[in-house]
Amino acid sequence: MNEWRPFGIRLRIHLLFWIVIGMSILLGKFWEIITLFVIVLIHEMGHIAVARELGWTVTEVELLPFGGVATMEEAYAVDPLDEIVVALAGPFLNVIMIAVSLVCWYADIWTDEWARFFLAGNVAVAGFNLLPIWPLDGGRIVQAVLCWCMPYRRAAIASLTLSAMLSALMLGVSVLSLQTNVAVVAVYLLAVNIQAFLRFPYQFIRFLMEKYARQPEEYGVRALTVPPESTAMEVSHLLRRGCSHLVYVQGSGLLAEERLLHALLFENKHDTAVGQLV
Incomplete structure (x- = not known):
């Protein structure tokens, strides 16, 4: 099963995550990858909780090995500051979990090995998601900041251009250094940004419709x-x-x-x- 609907939100697990789970079973790392799954899920719950508090409608969350992508109906015409707050909510929960792991580590509640793994997992998920690449949290923050300085259309195109360039750079570096897992993620991000470019005329119309619908x-x-x-x-x-x-x-x-x-x-x-x- 690839899809659930907890709390009325469509929750999907991307094919990449299933591949990672399969590889973890073969390598004897099943519990580690389940822990990573829980970390990613909690990260996305941070986005969902803050978005709902702001009155946004969350329709879908897709989980990936390095994070997730939440689809929200009010994500185009809203105040850029609200977008930044929602984007930071996920990494903020990772920071909370890092603090919890440190407390459990120094209090000898967790073993050194498990505490180090949990800590590193949260640092990796939070750090990767803060990269300035759309649709990661960092990419959303960059676009929101640009929207403060310029019209929406120009800001969106500029952020997507930057994201595509950084994704291509990540792909090139990962191929040269033979980092297969990073290369797969870079290909995914580059494909998402190319698709976003192709769909931008429709996204812009949606932006105009949301502005018209708001009082x-x-x-x-x-x-x-x-x-x-x-x-x-x-x-x-x-x-x-x-x-x-x-x-x-x-x-x-x-x-x-x-x-x-x-x-x-x-x-x-x-x-x-x-x-x-x-």
Whole structure:
């Protein structure tokens, strides 16, 4: 069985994890890999708990040997700070488990061997997930920080470009050093980022739909000045996460974000000049 639904969340185990479990059985490391599974699961529970506290809807969690990927419906148009808090929740629980392992180690509750393994497992999961590669926690944090500085579309493309480059670098280094396990993970991350590039037009539309669905009072307001000949789609590329926009069209007047999004999503006015929408 590859899928469960605890607490209404679809939980899937990636094929890579099953391969690792199979290899662990052959090598006599079954309990070690089960411990790693529990560490990864607790890591993901940190993300889920904080996301639900913020009112997000978690639909799916996929577990991998080095962490997991949580799918959340409100993960595109939210405040970047909320994204950072959710991303850090998983590594934070790893830090808690590291502290627990140190206490049990020095109190002689655990053997040296087991305490070292549990400690190293948590350090590895937390450290790897903080790499600045999408969709790892570090990659999500990088994208959220970029969203503070620039429009969502530009920030997302920049973070995906960085992630693809780092994944390719990881793959090259792992191949040259004959690190097969790292190479497999690097191939996975590179494939995920290539897929994210290909799917980004759909992801951007989802971002616009989430902004339209949210009530304006949920956001702070940011002013945006554009020339009247700019198209509705061009102006949408300037929209940011975590705020609502009041667009000043030079020489024409003010255009509410809701009106702009309605023209894009429901009236098919992608190439219409915003001066005509005022």
